[in-house]
Amino acid sequence: MKYPIGIQDFVKLRQGGFAYVDKTKFVYKLADEGSYYFLSRPRRFGKSLFLSTLEAYFLGRKELFEGLAIYDMEKEWKSHPIFYIDLNTANFRDENSLYEVLNSHVSVWEEMYGAREYETTLALRFKGVIARAAEKEGRGVVILIDEYDKPILQTLRNQELQEKHRSLLKSFYSVLKTQDRYIRFAFITGVTKFGKVSVFSDLNNLMDISMDQRYISICGMTQDELLYNFREGIEQLGEAYGDTEEETLNKLKIRYDGYHFEENTVGIYNPFSVLNTLAKLRYKDYWFETGTPTFLVDLLKMHNYRLPDITREKVSGDVINSIDSMSTNPIPVIYQSGYLTIKGYDERFKKYRLGFPNKEVEEGFLNFLLPLYTSAGNNSPFMVDEFVQDVESGNPERFMQRMKAFFADTSYQVVGNAELYFQNAMYLVFKIMGFYTQVERPTSDGRIDAIIQTPDYIYIIECKLDRTADEALRQINDSDYAAPFAMDKRRIYKIGVNFSSQTRGVEQWIIE
Structure with a gap:
């Protein structure tokens, strides 16, 4: 069996005899029932291949679809002029990068369909070639735009350039509405959907199918x-x-x-x-x-996000389905990028509950975050192995010594808000340990406590900031955290820990 890994061209896939998950029923449905669509899906989910499938269909390449669902559904197989814009591979951090990419596309189309001197802006030139292409070919134009949001995402750190990109895209895409009579079909994809001051604010005839139940499996596979x-x-x-x-x-x-x-x-x-x-x-x-989500970490740090909340988020459909670049909430971008997904829905309050979709994403995301939240965490996979070995061998003293060393070199720049920093760092440590042992974090508000269970041992850990280890241990006993394990035959260790914001590390601990 030939697996189409990395193949985004439908023609190459079909002619090369690669395996193909048939999505052509969606192609027919979209083309038959509407004209303007937007789809948001995570990277590497097949958006580009689906656009290529649409391109082959609208070119009338019937022979490529033999044996697929659409082959007998479509009766006419007409060829249309195609305007395909791929923004996936360019670097948009340079001042004129977006203009140069769009200008390149429009220039190619002008060579095919002609140009006019009075068409001086990109939007006017785009508008002109659409009309001339439709008139020359006698059929409506098909416009396919891949990764429309790449210029916005790549300039998150540069608000001035991002606004320049946004303004250019807004005027460019507005042509789709003004030239409606010449357009047969338009399909726009991206990872995220930006709202409010949107690049699509003038295109109110665009149907968003990102959360449409009819098209849930349009990309990916069931x-x-x-x-x-x-x-x-x-x-x-x-x-x-x-x-x-x-x-x-x-x-x-x-x-x-x-x-x-x-x-x-x-x-x-x-x-x-x-x-x-x-x-x-x-x-x-x-x-x-295949990708390092550095812009997501930038958002988390920029907005002082509390990591333990990441799998407890409850948000409205408006929030996760449309991103406001001025928002202080990084969750919509993280959701649309594929690092969180819908886990449930509260019908009463109309809120979605989010969480990690699977083990690959959870492990990968947390392991990626650890060295970025702790200056001592650059060798985190090796250190986590040692943490796990300590608890599995019943050596809490060595575990705590390792924890102290882990935080010893933390810089002031990394710490920032000390309480938030320690909460995030300890959340990551315990969460990653939970992939190899059983770790529970029963409470959260201001405390960084955990229960770690192995086949032979139970560790109950309570952490304080700028208090005392004795106070932390006293809370374990006064609150009787060990009560659920009263009949358990495993050895129980109670550990009280105090972190110091002054020394930026573990100050003391007591083991009972």
């Missing part, structure tokens, strides 16, 4: 699609690990499934990770390894 298209690969993966088909599917589900783009909808697998796993017969964090 479990039924996984089984139907890749049973051979699933069997080979099972053989490589000595697992049954059921065990293999369970591993794939835990690691790569779990995306929900609306409440009460089927779970979606990350296609990039699944294809890589089946091709290489190894479970790894393929999706996370």
Whole structure:
């Protein structure tokens, strides 16, 4: 079986005999029922391939669709002039970068359909070539725009340039509405959707299908699609690990499934990770390894976000479905980027509950954050191994010595708000340890406590900031945190810890 890893061109995929999860029923439905669409999905989810599929369809390439759902649905197979804009690969941190990219596209179209001297701006030139293309070909133009938001996301740190990009995109995209009579179809994709002062504010005829239940599986793959298209690969993966088909599917589900783009909808697998796993017969964090979400960390730090809240967020549909660049809430960007997904819905208050979609994202995101939140955390995977070995061997003293060393070199720049810093850093440490042991954090408000369980030991940890370790231990005993384990035969350790904002580290601890 040939897996289409990294292939975003529908023609290449079909002519090369690669496996293909048939999404052409969506192509027909979109083309048959409307004209202007917007779709937000995380990176590497198949947006570019879907645009390429639309391009082949609107070019009338019937032969490429033989055996697919749309082949017998479409009867006419007409060819349309295509205007395809890919903003995915350019660097938009330079002053004139966006203008140069758009100008390049428009110049190519002008060579095909002519230009006018009075068309002096990009918007006027775009408007002109749309009209001339439709008149010359005798059919409406199809406009496909991939990763429309890349210029905005790449300039989060440069508000002045971002506003310049936004203004240019807004005028450029507004042409889609003014030239409606010449346009047969338009489809715009991106990772995020920006609201309020939006690049689409003049394009109020654009249908957003990002959270539309009819199109939930337009990108990615469902479990039924996984089984139907890749049973051979699933069997080979099972053989490589000595697992049954059921065990293999369970591993794939835990690691790569779990995306929900609306409440009460089927779970979606990350296609990039699944294809890589089946091709290489190894479970790894393929999706996370392909990109470093530095702009997400910038947002978290910029807004002093409290990391323990990240899986407790409850937000409205308006919040997660439209990003305001002036907002102090980083959660919508993190959700739309694919690091959080919908876990539930409160019908009474109309709020979505968010959480990590799967193990790959949770592990990858937290491991990526740890060295960025702690100057001592650059070797975090190695240090976490040692933390786990300490607790599994029943050595709380060595665990605490390691914890003290972990925070010893923390700089003032890293700490910032000391209480928030220690909460975030300890959350990451305990959360990552939880991938290898059982870690619970029963309370949160101002405290950084945890219960760590191994087959032989139970550790109850209470942390204070600028207080005393004795006070922390007293709280464990006074609140009887050990009561749930009264009948447990495992050895229980109670650890009171005090952090110092002055020394920026672990000041003292008491083990009982």
